[in-house]
Amino acid sequence: MKKLISVTALTLAALIVFGVTAFAEPGFAYKPEVLEEFAPKWSAISADETVISLTPGAQIGEIRFAWLSGEKDTEVSFRISANEDMTSYKEITVETSDAISDYKSNKVTVTGLEEGKSYYYSYTENGVWSEPAKFTVQPDDEFTVLYVSDAQIGRSGEETLEEILIRDTCGWHYTVDKMLGKYPDAAFAISGGDQFQSPDSITQMRAYLSPEQLRSLPVANTIGNHDDGATLYGDIFNNPNEVRELFADEAGTGYYYTYGDTLFITVNSNNTFLFDTARVLREAVKAHPDTKWRVVTMHHNPYSASLADGEYSEERVLFSALYDCYDIDLVLSGHDHLYSRTEVMYGGKKAEGEGTVYVQSSSASGSNYDPLPEETASFIVSAFDVRVPTYTAFTFTDDAIIGTTYRTDTDEIIDSFEIADNTSNSSANIFTMVISIFRTLFSMI
Numbered sequence: 066m067k068k069l070i071s072v073t074a075l076t077l078a079a080l081i082v083f084g085v086t087a088f089a090e091p092g093f094a095y096k097p098e099v100l101e102e103f104a105p106k107w108s109a110i111s112a113d114e115t116v117i118s119l120t121p122g123a124q125i126g127e128i129r130f131a132w133l134s135g136e137k138d139t140e141v142s143f144r145i146s147a148n149e150d151m152t153s154y155k156e157i158t159v160e161t162s163d164a165i166s167d168y169k170s171n172k173v174t175v176t177g178l179e180e181g182k183s184y185y186y187s188y189t190e191n192g193v194w195s196e197p198a199k200f201t202v203q204p205d206d207e208f209t210v211l212y213v214s215d216a217q218i219g220r221s222g223e224e225t226l227e228e229i230l231i232r233d234t235c236g237w238h239y240t241v242d243k244m245l246g247k248y249p250d251a252a253f254a255i256s257g258g259d260q261f262q263s264p265d266s267i268t269q270m271r272a273y274l275s276p277e278q279l280r281s282l283p284v285a286n287t288i289g290n291h292d293d294g295a296t297l298y299g300d301i302f303n304n305p306n307e308v309r310e311l312f313a314d315e316a317g318t319g320y321y322y323t324y325g326d327t328l329f330i331t332v333n334s335n336n337t338f339l340f341d342t343a344r345v346l347r348e349a350v351k352a353h354p355d356t357k358w359r360v361v362t363m364h365h366n367p368y369s370a371s372l373a374d375g376e377y378s379e380e381r382v383l384f385s386a387l388y389d390c391y392d393i394d395l396v397l398s399g400h401d402h403l404y405s406r407t408e409v410m411y412g413g414k415k416a417e418g419e420g421t422v423y424v425q426s427s428s429a430s431g432s433n434y435d436p437l438p439e440e441t442a443s444f445i446v447s448a449f450d451v452r453v454p455t456y457t458a459f460t461f462t463d464d465a466i467i468g469t470t471y472r473t474d475t476d477e478i479i480d481s482f483e484i485a486d487n488t489s490n491s492s493a494n495i496f497t498m499v500i501s502i503f504r505t506l507f508s509m510i
């Protein structure tokens with residue numbers, strides 16, 4: 066049997082070869098004057114108690130909101146209206162619960178929204194109504210989703226230093242500006258995890274949510290390894306259809322939602338107990354058995370480009386056995402802070418028929434990058450480890466998922482591809498899952 070090498074071991078080896086600074090040194094896409102212009106905004110960003118998150122709902126027509134408030138802020142309200150002046154508003158019940166550091170977590174789910182229509186919302190913080198913000202329910206017959214990962218505010222150096230937080234946040238704002246400048250009508254965005262460096266940092270969370278565009282754009286966030294160990298992720302993101310897991314993080318669990326003819330499933334890959342992931346997949350597919358496309362997001366990439374041929378992070382590769390069973394078309398990941406795309410994969414190797422494409426995003430802020438191995442694995446079709454943030458736009462059509470990946474410094478396309486509907490939407494049972502796991506294990510021999 067070929068030697069199985071874990072990601073941890075590989076990272077340690079790479080640290081010895083490349084030195085710590087190769088990992089710690091950031092690479093931002095913006096010119097120095099962009100940082101100069103951004104820096105004065107920091108004091109307002111870091112002190113902004115009113116920051117709110119928007120999350121895709123269980124299906125089109127539903128949007129979910131979450132924000133924190135202080136212990137003494139006991140009367141919290143939320144209104145939605147079709148009018149900018151908030152006339153004819155509808156008051157929505159706020160669900161409030163205890164949250165991190167004596168804050169309260171306030172969550173609202175708005176349903177019955179019409180496709181193609183714009184709405185305004187306003188909410189209270191310390192009794193003061195926020196300025197109304199607008200969002201639009203984008204049509205779902207053909208729609209675009211923006212994919213980013215590892216903004217990881219605070220990663221580029223000593224995370225308590227203001228200068229570090231300012232430049233990471235500036236890099237994140239720069240990417241958000243670029244992708245929404247190019248795709249202003251995106252239906253929503255997906256973040257592949259590690260939204261901020263410390264799982265309990267209110268300041269880093271505020272920085273991540275600070276781009277003005279995020280008042281209007283729902284983002285489906287994923288639990289990364291840097292989100293584990295505190296409740297803040299679950300306090301500030303109001304995810305739909307959360308699935309109970311036996312070994313859930315404090316941060317939360319996997320969840321799912323649909324948009325148009327696509328089922329999106331978000332897996333908590335910190336939890337490597339496969340039964341839990343199988344449960345998330347089973348519940349999602351049982352609720353929506355017939356969608357044309359099935360897309361999974363998980364923070365760790367089963368087919369990480371950081372690994373060469375013959376090297377495996379076995380517990381992560383086994384996740385892919387479940388994706389084989391459930392006919393997942395596309396898996397989105399992050400964690401390695403470099404962009405990559407695989408062949409169509411099945412059974413632990415390049416598929417001969419149906420299979421799944423794995424796309425991994427680089428750092429969305431530029432706060433940190435990992436290198437590629439000397440020889441890229443044979444299952445990697447496209448890889449980009451230049452120290453520049455990337456994002457990928459996925460357009461979902463009847464015939465294909467069209468992916469276009471950009472580097473943010475030059476707006477140049479670094480990868481473009483189409484994923485055909487090459488899966489048959491089956492549902493798995495315990496026997497097919499066990500067979501699939503053994504098939505994948507044997508592919509590593």
Ligand SMILES: [Fe+2]
Nearest residue numbers: 215217259400
């Ligand atoms: Fe990360």
